[in-house]
Amino acid sequence: MVPLHSPTDFIRVIEACRANDRLAQKELYEHFYGYSMSVSFRYVSDREDAVEILNTSFVKVFKNLSSYDLDKPFKPWLRRILVNTAIDHLRVRKRIMDNGDIDMVHEPGHEETITGNLAYEEILKLIQNLSPSYRTVFNLFVIEGYKHEEIADMLQISVGTSKSNLFKAKAHLRTALEKLETK
Template sequence: MSNSVEQLPHQLREDCIRGIAGSQKKLYYNFYGFAMGICLRYARDRDEAVQILNDGFYKVLTRLDRYDPSKPFLPWLSRIMTNTAIDHYRAELKHPITSDVAELEIQGKENDIQSKLNYDDLIKLVQTLPPGYRTVFNLFAIDGYTHEEIAEQLGISVGTSKSNLFKARQKLRAMLEANDNKTEINTTEINSGQSTALIFNEQFEPKQDRQIFQAGA
């Protein structure tokens, strides 16, 4: 993403709030790639990602008056998209995935699945995980949430969060081993706690499933 769209121009924010023609679509197109990168990580496929994306942008466009323009825009946008994905998870999954090992402590080296895949490969594998595993893995391993924060966000115990992360890593390792037998995968380290959604910037062409803009905006 170029520097020109990393921040939300003050005039564009004001135009969106006032409903000036074309302003909301301009914001949507400018930040589509960044937001879609986040949504894809939490979704099982692109169709679900688009649903999360459109719901998230609707919230963005209707809450711009709450955004403090003196602060960076991307973290604010990222938080809304992540929270929208969590809301989607809550709505779709009535019974969170649990484990008999409720108080499992995650141990071992951190140079596991994340450091063995490039980002695109990781996303493809993460999308195949069950919703509970996928959500916890994203929140902890990529977005930097603690297990305590995840437990509060998803309404599960800290032990369940740790267990789901452990199971997610197990499944990803198994899939990685299977893929290693088929094709060579590039190795790029992905740092825990640091969002890497920017890698997706401007790779995707915006495509709407439903109307998310106000009339004329």
């Protein structure tokens, strides 16, 4: 496998993938495997589900590679496919629970950060322990940067439910962090 260090190497691999070259597809898959797994794990806590999301996403990548613009960065394009596939996966498995419409949700005045002395793996574990609906909204809002209106459209929930799920996710994380601090 030739590493994809230069733009020329990357373009060569993309063009070969577009021509259905299986070795090039394997090269692209292996190159972005780690990144894709980390994105997938933001939405599910089970490794098998993450691999399923990753594999389904790469099928979509190879199928739609002709629509990818070589002048733009590949990772955001891939991330969008991964996130949409994760949402579809959760929807199909019916693991997103609609907690009802809540129009008014009190948000704290100061955003609290979830950093401090915790390692990345510890933070990821706390996020993975959230319910699927809380975890999905938290990831889309905090990590991916979507607005509540966009999240509501993607998940087919109300804006109020999106805000409520984010508020509850933050509350659960705050409680979990407090428990860790007292240990």
